Amino acid sequence: xxxxxxxxxxxxxxxxxxxxxxxxxxxxxxxxxxxxxxxxxxxxxxxxxxxxxxxxxxxxxxxxxxxxxxxxxxxxxxxxxxxxxxxxxxxxxxxxxxxxxxxxxxxxxxxxxxxxxxxxxxxxxxxxxxxxxxxxxxxxxxxxxxxxxxxxxxxxxxxxxxxxxxxxxxxxxxxxxxxxxxxxxxxxxxxxxxxxxxxxxxxxxxxxxxxxxxxxxxxxxxxxxxxxxxxxxxxxxxxxxxxxxxxxxxxxxxxxxxxxxxxxxxxxxxxxxxxxxxxxxxxxxxxxxxxxxxxxxxxxxxxxxxxxxxxxxxxxxxxxxxxxxxxxxxx
Amino acid sequence: xxxxxxxxxxxxxxxxxxxxxxxxxxxxxxxxxxxxxxxxxxxxxxxxxxxxxxxxxxxxxxxxxxxxxxxxxxxxxxxxxxxxxxxxxxxxxxxxxxxxxxxxxxxxxxxxxxxxxxxxxxxxxxxxxxxxxxxxxxxxxxxxxxxxxxxxxxxxxxxxxxxxxxxxxxxxxxxxxxxxxxxxxxxxxxxxxxxxxxxxxxxxxxxxxxxxxxxxxxxxxxxxxxxxxxxxxxxxxxxxxxxxxxxxxxxxxxxxxxxxxxxxxxxxxxxxxxxxxxxxxx
Numbered sequence: 001x002x003x004x005x006x007x008x009x010x011x012x013x014x015x016x017x018x019x020x021x022x023x024x025x026x027x028x029x030x031x032x033x034x035x036x037x038x039x040x041x042x043x044x045x046x047x048x049x050x051x052x053x054x055x056x057x058x059x060x061x062x063x064x065x066x067x068x069x070x071x072x073x074x075x076x077x078x079x080x081x082x083x084x085x086x087x088x089x090x091x092x093x094x095x096x097x098x099x100x101x102x103x104x105x106x107x108x109x110x111x112x113x114x115x116x117x118x119x120x121x122x123x124x125x126x127x128x129x130x131x132x133x134x135x136x137x138x139x140x141x142x143x144x145x146x147x148x149x150x151x152x153x154x155x156x157x158x159x160x161x162x163x164x165x166x167x168x169x170x171x172x173x174x175x176x177x178x179x180x181x182x183x184x185x186x187x188x189x190x191x192x193x194x195x196x197x198x199x200x201x202x203x204x205x206x207x208x209x210x211x212x213x214x215x216x217x218x219x220x221x222x223x224x225x226x227x228x229x230x231x232x233x234x235x236x237x238x239x240x241x242x243x244x245x246x247x248x249x250x251x252x253x254x255x256x257x258x259x260x261x262x263x264x265x266x267x268x269x270x271x272x273x274x275x276x277x278x279x280x281x282x283x284x285x286x287x288x289x290x291x292x293x294x295x296x297x298x299x300x301x302x303x304x305x306x307x308x309x310x311x312x313x314x315x316x317x318x319x320x321x322x323x324x325x326x327x328x329x330x331x
Numbered sequence: 332x333x334x335x336x337x338x339x340x341x342x343x344x345x346x347x348x349x350x351x352x353x354x355x356x357x358x359x360x361x362x363x364x365x366x367x368x369x370x371x372x373x374x375x376x377x378x379x380x381x382x383x384x385x386x387x388x389x390x391x392x393x394x395x396x397x398x399x400x401x402x403x404x405x406x407x408x409x410x411x412x413x414x415x416x417x418x419x420x421x422x423x424x425x426x427x428x429x430x431x432x433x434x435x436x437x438x439x440x441x442x443x444x445x446x447x448x449x450x451x452x453x454x455x456x457x458x459x460x461x462x463x464x465x466x467x468x469x470x471x472x473x474x475x476x477x478x479x480x481x482x483x484x485x486x487x488x489x490x491x492x493x494x495x496x497x498x499x500x501x502x503x504x505x506x507x508x509x510x511x512x513x514x515x516x517x518x519x520x521x522x523x524x525x526x527x528x529x530x531x532x533x534x535x536x537x538x539x540x541x542x543x544x545x546x547x548x549x550x551x552x553x554x555x556x557x558x559x560x561x562x563x564x565x566x567x568x569x570x571x572x573x574x575x576x577x578x579x580x581x582x583x584x585x586x587x588x589x590x591x592x593x594x595x596x597x598x599x600x601x602x603x604x605x606x607x608x609x610x611x612x613x
Contacts, residue, residue: 057455078457081457084455091448092449094376096384105375105376108375109456110360110363110364111361111362113361127354128347148346158355181348184348185351188352189352
């Protein structure tokens, strides 16, 4: 088991892909341990999809090397294809066909007989809650249904490595939760998952290691804990009952948290950004202590929330620029 | 139809984690399908698309009927004395012309399909690489067969009487469909090479009109100026229509059949690899 987890599912060195004058991927180094969920986090246009496409043998790298389970993605593309599955950002199923026809088509292409493909299709549709929609054309599916069918198609033959390119973008919270459940079930059976996402929250829930990617480069990599410690643990948002108490509350917070406190436009609201130090003894613990001190000082707090660092905050901390200017620079 | 489009996820049964886990464990990996089996499966996809969108058969039914009627009555009296006389000469030729013209839709469908996400999945599958392209052409071969049968039926109603009987007619159609399959690799190339559907259509027209009209489909090339004869007599479409005409008339035009098959082979050998190169690089 320890030998297994020590193996790398993906290893890249100096991976580069240019489109015209744009370096979409500009020297990406990744090491993804087998049997885990690995998150690739970054804004639109950061190079996530291009990286995934190179790893899934759909695009040829212009420079650098990439190995999947020790196989070169260019020279041994066919062996790589035999072990990976891809669920693209845009539904990778045929919209003109029904859900069942899609699964039978792919099942047959993966070597199942007519009956075998149909049987597996039926079981997958049932497991994904799509049995009723089996005979309907995919173009009439909702976004959540499409995404489920897409993932079902990717695990027709249980892959050793599954690429999920922004699997929850555009989904409602309920569908998103269900996709997360599927990812957990898949990885629990030993499949390695490479997940790209724009949401830190998603990477946080699913991935054990995360690479933050911006303008085609990996700007930070590590476990969730390491990454959070490097960006700070998030923010505490407070709403007081009495606006007159705000200056005193800010002072108490500053002392208790050792962090910068910002007065919001709303006269009763305060935001304190937790520093990296908060990561050590827990953001919640620190916030609880601060609340206690506020209460002891006689300040009434009406509303309190502890927010994770947003992707914007991560980017600001790591790059000094927000997520929004990434695309302009790339273009 | 519109009610199904609005079906939300709230109506969906939940994902069953247990049965999913069982499926993942139970999933054995069967051996890869053969090149033929993979190609046929992609051909089946094309047939399913016809089933779901039968309107796409318009170009292999209405268009060929129009071609037969139009040219039989337009030229029949002037060129052969009567439409009934003329159709004996015209039908095999117009059959060849219409089917070869219809092949150009292959490029358009490749071009629109390749932009969709499903193509990424096909390209990441461990199957024989040309299978998706061969699958298109197999589906199209079915369309060519439908067009041939439709035109032949109209021809028979108008008085066409093939001397070769059923055997000759079948041999002619088989040669035509085989040639069209080979010729279509030009279109898969353009479908992958050009960026928009419109440019594919534009380039296809530029190729297909001179190629089909500058042939012996309508008249004997001997009335044409020398330089044009040189082109027409060596055009693959001329060889093919002579071969099909001969087969349907009950002759055995070995030379013309050989020329047609030779051209077909050349198209596959030249444009097949170019198509696959573009497909792999896309």
